[in-house]
Amino acid sequence: MDTSVMSFDLDPKDDPEGFVMVDRPDQTHHQPPTAVESRKSRRCEPPPKLPPPVYLTEISTYIDNLTTSLWPINKTIHDNPELGFDEVIAHETLTAFMETQPGWTVTRSAYGMTTAFVAIYGSGSPVVSFNAEMDALPGIGHACGHNLIATASVAAALATAYILSKHQLPAKVVLFGTPAEEGGGGKIKLLNAGAYTRDHKIDISLIAHPGSVPDAAMVTTTAYVRFRVEYFGREAHAAAEPWKGINALDALITAYNGLSVLRQQTMAGDVIQGHITDGGAAPNIIHAYAAGVFVVRSHSQKRLDELLEKVEACFRAGALATGATLRMTRLGAYRNHVPNRTIAERYARYFNELDPPTRIREDQNEESFASSDQGDVSFAVPSLMPGFAIPTRDGAGPHTPGFAEASGTREAFGRCLRVAKGLAGAAVDVVAVDGVLERVKEDWRRGMRDKEEYNGLGEDVAV
Numbered sequence: 001m002d003t004s005v006m007s008f009d010l011d012p013k014d015d016p017e018g019f020v021m022v023d024r025p026d027q028t029h030h031q032p033p034t035a036v037e038s039r040k041s042r043r044c045e046p047p048p049k050l051p052p053p054v055y056l057t058e059i060s061t062y063i064d065n066l067t068t069s070l071w072p073i074n075k076t077i078h079d080n081p082e083l084g085f086d087e088v089i090a091h092e093t094l095t096a097f098m099e100t101q102p103g104w105t106v107t108r109s110a111y112g113m114t115t116a117f118v119a120i121y122g123s124g125s126p127v128v129s130f131n132a133e134m135d136a137l138p139g140i141g142h143a144c145g146h147n148l149i150a151t152a153s154v155a156a157a158l159a160t161a162y163i164l165s166k167h168q169l170p171a172k173v174v175l176f177g178t179p180a181e182e183g184g185g186g187k188i189k190l191l192n193a194g195a196y197t198r199d200h201k202i203d204i205s206l207i208a209h210p211g212s213v214p215d216a217a218m219v220t221t222t223a224y225v226r227f228r229v230e231y232f233g234r235e236a237h238a239a240a241e242p243w244k245g246i247n248a249l250d251a252l253i254t255a256y257n258g259l260s261v262l263r264q265q266t267m268a269g270d271v272i273q274g275h276i277t278d279g280g281a282a283p284n285i286i287h288a289y290a291a292g293v294f295v296v297r298s299h300s301q302k303r304l305d306e307l308l309e310k311v312e313a314c315f316r317a318g319a320l321a322t323g324a325t326l327r328m329t330r331l332g333a334y335r336n337h338v339p340n341r342t343i344a345e346r347y348a349r350y351f352n353e354l355d356p357p358t359r360i361r362e363d364q365n366e367e368s369f370a371s372s373d374q375g376d377v378s379f380a381v382p383s384l385m386p387g388f389a390i391p392t393r394d395g396a397g398p399h400t401p402g403f404a405e406a407s408g409t410r411e412a413f414g415r416c417l418r419v420a421k422g423l424a425g426a427a428v429d430v431v432a433v434d435g436v437l438e439r440v441k442e443d444w445r446r447g448m449r450d451k452e453e454y455n456g457l458g459e460d461v462a463v
């Protein structure tokens with residue numbers, strides 16, 4: 001993208017709107033579409049059933065024995081919802097607990113963020129890591145269920161460490177406390193600070209996300225960017241001497257109309273959203289200043305970059321038509337999530353063997369129109385972010401009060417522990433099973449080389 005008029009000097013946290021969701025009746029946050037929408041998923045015949053994974057029973061029993069310790073942690077975070085970068089109670093609860101665990105070293109308030117933390121077990125390589133999200137949403141509490149994400153990642157990290165210790169497997173486990181997923185991009189700050197690659201040399205990053213639709217091993221999210229657009233014109237008397245003015249609002253309206261036309265020529269999965277925040281001072285003054293905030297999303301970073309060029313052209317057109325000066329300022333951006341197929345395969349093998357019986361597909365890629373900073377992590381290291389269903393009243397989806405209520409239930413807690421067992425199993429297999437780590441890395445290299453491969457689009461809408 002030509003960035004000649006786009007500056008990048010604002011922190012995502014500076015924008016009070018935070019992370020903007022696409023609300024569609026048939027799409028939910030971080031989750032795959034309903035069965036009706038699943039035509040975009042690549043389904044094929046079930047693979048042959050493999051023998052149960054080696055460490056299943058040990059992991060499952062260990063996590064079951066953690067239930068009494070983890071329930072109060074999950075409940076405390078849920079019942080004290082905190083916004084991004086202010087997750088003080090969650091940070092205290094999680095770090096205090098991890099400090100009681102033998103063999104773990106905990107760094108509170110890591111990398112310059114009050115509520116980030118790093119907990120480490122073991123040394124050497126490979127290095128398997130888990131991200132614990134913990135932020136809530138304004139006014140509606142834990143309506144994205146991040147208390148369950150934190151609980152699942154803590155349980156999985158501890159179970160992985162237990163297996164490494166018991167079987168004397170040389171590897172390292174890192175649990176990151178990752179603040180502000182809902183717009184602040186805490187994981188991006190950790191990435192930029194070198195936490196994942198330079199300092200801890202992470203081989204894989206694992207996390208899971210609750211939803212209200214069926215469980216899935218591989219979930220993609222959209223790449224998105226949010227930016228402010230400003231036009232600077234010149235005042236003049238709107239009746240007596242309008243020809244002496246430069247109308248900034250006209251520039252913005254011209255651009256907005258250009259975007260409306262562009263929307264007819266976009267691809268399936270492209271999203272352009274926007275609102276006008278400043279529309280001039282008074283009708284009898286030629287508007288010297290107009291501004292708005294816009295969001296663009298697509299299934300892949302590559303497609304988003306292509307779309308952004310077209311969007312930026314619309315804003316340039318507004319400036320050209322009116323003589324106003326254009327300024328575009330990036331407010332925040334998340335990359336699309338690229339799930340790792342080999343890790344998904346290991347996860348599904350464990351998950352499917354647990355009770356009650358279920359059968360998720362390790363090779364099925366489900367797409368979400370939402371976005372997550374785990375997407376940025378997936379571009380740095382191999383990543384998996386399975387989706388899991390929790391029971392909600394009247395089918396309430398994420399980012400609703402009903403989902404906030406559901407994420408605090410014992411049933412949801414039980415679901416997240418099952419997911420934790422799958423995550424731990426995947427991590428242990430990466431360490432212990434010959435050839436798995438190499439396949440994980442090859443999958444990741446292929447995903448980075450051909451970023452469209454995992455975007456979930458069918459051939460009819462191929463980018």
Ligand SMILES: [Zn+2]
Pocket residue numbers: 029144182398399
């Ligand atoms: Zn959310």
Ligand SMILES: [Zn+2]
Pocket residue numbers: 029030144145146181209
């Ligand atoms: Zn979320």
